[in-house]
Amino acid sequence: MMAAQPLMRIEHLVKHFHVRLGAFGERAATVHALDDVNFDIFEGETLSLVGESGCGKSTTGFTLLNLHRATEGKVIYQGKNIVELDEKAMRPYRRQLQIVFQDPYSTLNPRMTIGEAVGEPILFHKLATKAELKDRIATLLADVGLPPRFASRYPHELSGGQRQRVAIARALACQPKFIVCDEAISALDVSVQAQIINLLLDLQQKYGLTYLFIAHDLAVVRHISDRVGVMYLGRLAELATREELFEHPLHPYTKALLSAVPEADPAHERSRKRQILQGDVPSPLSPPSGCRFHTRCPIAMDICSKAVPEWREARPGHMVACHAVTEGLLG
Amino acid sequence: MMMANSIRQEPSAKTGERLLDVKGLTIEIETRNGPATIVDGIDLHVDKGETLGIVGESGCGKSLTMLSMMRLLPNKIKVTKGEANFAGRDLQKMSNSELRRVRGGEVGFIFQDPMTSLNPVMRIGQQLAEPLIYHRGMSKAEARKRAGELLKLVGIPGAEDRLDAYPHELSGGMRQRVMIAIGLACNPQLLIADEPTTALDVTIQAQIVDLVKDLRDKLGMSVVWITHDLALIAGLVDRINVLYAGTVVEDAPVDALFANPSHPYTQGLLASIPKLSDERSTRLSSIGGTPPEPGRRPKGCPFAPRCPLAEAICHDRVPTLEGLNHDGAHRVACFVAQRKLEAA
Numbered sequence: 001m002m003a004a005q006p007l008m009r010i011e012h013l014v015k016h017f018h019v020r021l022g023a024f025g026e027r028a029a030t031v032h033a034l035d036d037v038n039f040d041i042f043e044g045e046t047l048s049l050v051g052e053s054g055c056g057k058s059t060t061g062f063t064l065l066n067l068h069r070a071t072e073g074k075v076i077y078q079g080k081n082i083v084e085l086d087e088k089a090m091r092p093y094r095r096q097l098q099i100v101f102q103d104p105y106s107t108l109n110p111r112m113t114i115g116e117a118v119g120e121p122i123l124f125h126k127l128a129t130k131a132e133l134k135d136r137i138a139t140l141l142a143d144v145g146l147p148p149r150f151a152s153r154y155p156h157e158l159s160g161g162q163r164q165r166v167a168i169a170r171a172l173a174c175q176p177k178f179i180v181c182d183e184a185i186s187a188l189d190v191s192v193q194a195q196i197i198n199l200l201l202d203l204q205q206k207y208g209l210t211y212l213f214i215a216h217d218l219a220v221v222r223h224i225s226d227r228v229g230v231m232y233l234g235r236l237a238e239l240a241t242r243e244e245l246f247e248h249p250l251h252p253y254t255k256a257l258l259s260a261v262p263e264a265d266p267a268h269e270r271s272r273k274r275q276i277l278q279g280d281v282p283s284p285l286s287p288p289s290g291c292r293f294h295t296r297c298p299i300a301m302d303i304c305s306k307a308v309p310e311w312r313e314a315r316p317g318h319m320v321a322c323h324a325v326t327e328g329l330l331g
Numbered sequence: 332m333m334m335a336n337s338i339r340q341e342p343s344a345k346t347g348e349r350l351l352d353v354k355g356l357t358i359e360i361e362t363r364n365g366p367a368t369i370v371d372g373i374d375l376h377v378d379k380g381e382t383l384g385i386v387g388e389s390g391c392g393k394s395l396t397m398l399s400m401m402r403l404l405p406n407k408i409k410v411t412k413g414e415a416n417f418a419g420r421d422l423q424k425m426s427n428s429e430l431r432r433v434r435g436g437e438v439g440f441i442f443q444d445p446m447t448s449l450n451p452v453m454r455i456g457q458q459l460a461e462p463l464i465y466h467r468g469m470s471k472a473e474a475r476k477r478a479g480e481l482l483k484l485v486g487i488p489g490a491e492d493r494l495d496a497y498p499h500e501l502s503g504g505m506r507q508r509v510m511i512a513i514g515l516a517c518n519p520q521l522l523i524a525d526e527p528t529t530a531l532d533v534t535i536q537a538q539i540v541d542l543v544k545d546l547r548d549k550l551g552m553s554v555v556w557i558t559h560d561l562a563l564i565a566g567l568v569d570r571i572n573v574l575y576a577g578t579v580v581e582d583a584p585v586d587a588l589f590a591n592p593s594h595p596y597t598q599g600l601l602a603s604i605p606k607l608s609d610e611r612s613t614r615l616s617s618i619g620g621t622p623p624e625p626g627r628r629p630k631g632c633p634f635a636p637r638c639p640l641a642e643a644i645c646h647d648r649v650p651t652l653e654g655l656n657h658d659g660a661h662r663v664a665c666f667v668a669q670r671k672l673e674a675a
C-alpha cells in the first residue's frame with residue numbers, strides 16, 4: 001500500500017504570521033505558527049496530524065497546499081518545490097491537491113445549486129465538455145452516496161452530513177491525488193460522522209487517494225490513519241505508524257494526550273489514573289525556549305528549556321523530538 | 332407507564348430521594364406554520380446526590396428540556412404540558428421572582444461557551460460576587476472574599492489576584508473554571524452542566540471533568556451533565572438517559588447501558604464510536620438517515636424511519652419507557668426490545 005517514494009516531502013517548513021497588537025495596532029508581533037516541520041507523505045496513505053487548538057495542524061495543511069505563503073522551507077511535490085510557485089504556475093497542481101473543510105455550510109455558495117457547485121471545478125479545469133457535464137456530476141454525487149436529484153437543490157436544503165458529502169464530491173471533481181481533510185468530520189454528529197468516515201475510506205480505496213487528515217478526535221484518528229503526527233505549539237513532537245504511536249508513545253506530550261482521551265467503558269474510566277497536564281498551552285506569540293513543551297512537561301530537565309530537541313528516529317520509522325528520549329531516559 | 336413508575340425502585344440512587352422530577356413535559360416552538368413540538372412528553376428525574384448524563388445528538392432537545400424548564404429560553408419556545416418538580420415544588424407554577432431565587436441559587440448552571448456567557452466588560456470577581464449578593468444577601472466585602480475562595484476551589488492559580496481580571500485575559504480552560512465557580516457560588520443542590528467541555532481541547536477537557544467530579548464528591552450535589560459524547564461521561568455519571576427527537580428512548584444505570592444497550596438508537600450510537608480494538612479501515616457501523624425535524628415528527632416511534640429493526644407497529648404507535656429488568660432500573664422505549672424480553 002505504501003510506496004517507498006514519498007508523494008510529498010515537507011522540509012524545514014516555517015510559517016510566521018505578522019500581526020499587530022494593542023487597541024490601536026501599535027505593537028508588531030510574530031505568531032510562530034509553524035517552526036521547522038519535516039515529514040513525508042506516501043502515496044495512498046492516510047497521515048493524520050493531531051494536537052490541540054493553535055498547535056499548527058491546520059496551518060500545516062494550508063501551507064503545504066500553498067494557500068498560505070510559507071515563510072521558509074520546501075514542499076516537494078512531483079520534483080517541484082510548490083510553495084515557491086505563483087498562483088498561475090500553481091494551477092496545474094491545484095487540480096491534484098484538494099482540501100475539504102470543517103464547515104461545508106460556509107464553504108458552499110448558498111446561491112449555487114449542488115450541481116453547479118460540483119460542476120464548477122470540472123469546467124474550470126476543463127475536465128469535461130458541457131455535454132458530458134451532467135453525467136459527470138451524477139457520477140460524482142453517486143460516488144458520495146447522493147441521488148442525482150440533489151443536483152438541483154441548494155445547500156440550505158441539505159443536512160450537515162449531506163453538505164459534507166457535497167464538499168467531498170467537489171474535491172473529487174478535480175480527480176485529485178491528494179486531499180487535505182481539515183477537521184472535515186469534526187462538526188458532525190456521531191452517527192453521521194461514522195457515515196462520512198466510511199465514505200472517505202471507500203473513496204480512498206476506489207481512487208487510490210492520499211489523505212492528510214487533520215483532526216483533534218484521537219479515537220477517529222486511530223481508526224482511519226496509517227501514520228499519525230502529533231503537533232505541539234507549531235512543532236512536530238512525534239510521528240509514527242498508528243500502532244507504534246498508540247501502543248508505544250514516546251513523547252511525554254503524546255502520552256498525556258492519549259491519557260486524556262475518554263473510552264466508552266465505564267469500569268475502565270472509573271478505575272483509570274489519568275495523567276493530567278497542568279496549565280494551558282503557552283501563546284505562540286512568544287513560545288517557550290528550547291523544547292516548547294517544557295513548561296508543562298512532567299519530566300522536564302535543565303536542558304529542555306535551553307536547547308531545541310533534535311527531530312530524530314528513535315525506533316524504525318518512529319520520529320520524535322524529546323531530550324529525555326534522546327538520552328535514553330524514556331522509551 | 333404509570334405502572335412502571337409505581338413499581339420502580341431506585342437503582343443507582345444514593346439516597347433514593349427525588350430532587351428533580353420531570354413528568355410529561357412537552358415543549359413547542361412557534362414557527363411560521365404554527366406550533367411545532369420539539370420535546371414530546373418527556374419524563375426524567377434526578378435523585379439527591381446522583382449524577383445523570385443526558386446524551387443525544389444536535390437537536391434532540393437535551394439542552395432545551397433543561398433550559399425551558401428553568402424559563403431560560405426566548406418566548407417563542409414554550410412548555411405547553413407537564414410538570415417539573417424541583418425539591419417538591421413545581422417550577423412551571425412558580426412566579427418569575429420565585430424562579431429567579433432558584434436559578435443560580437439552588438440550581439447552578441455551566442454552559443458550553445464561557446466567552447458568551449461571561450460578561451466581557453465586568454471583572455471576574457464582580458461576576459462571581461453577583462449571585463452571592465443577590466441570593467445570599469452578602470455584603471460586597473464578604474462576597475469578594477468568598478469569590479476568592481471559589482476561584483481557589485476550581486483550581487485557578489493565583490486566585491485572589493485574578494478577581495480583577497476581565498474574561499478576555501483568561502484562557503478558554505480558565506474561563507470555563509470561572510463559569511464553574513459561578514455555578515457553584517451558592518452551594519446549589521443541583522448543577523446543570525450543558526456541554527461544558529465541547530469547546531475545549533482534550534487535555535483541558537480532562538481537567539474540567541476531573542474538577543467537576545471532585546467538587547461533586549466534596550459538596551455532595553446532584554449533577555445533570557448534558558453531552559453528545561457517550562465516552563466522555565462513562566466514568567462520571569451514575570445513570571444515563573438517551574434522548575432522541577425529544578423523548579427519552581433509554582434510561583439505564585451507566586454500566587448497564589454500556590454492557591447491554593437495548594434501544595436500537597443507543598446501540599447505533601455506541602457502534603459508531605471507533606474502538607481501540609478495531610482494525611484500521613474496518614467500516615464503522617453508522618445510522619442511516621438523519622433525525623426528524625421539529626414539526627415533521629413521524630406518527631409512531633420517532634426513530635422508526637432510521638431503525639434497522641422497525642416493524643409495522645413502530646410506524647403506527649409511540650412506545651413508552653418500560654422496565655427491562657425485575658426492578659425496572661433499566662428502561663427502554665422500544666416495541667422490539669420489549670417483545671424480545673417477553674419472549675426470553
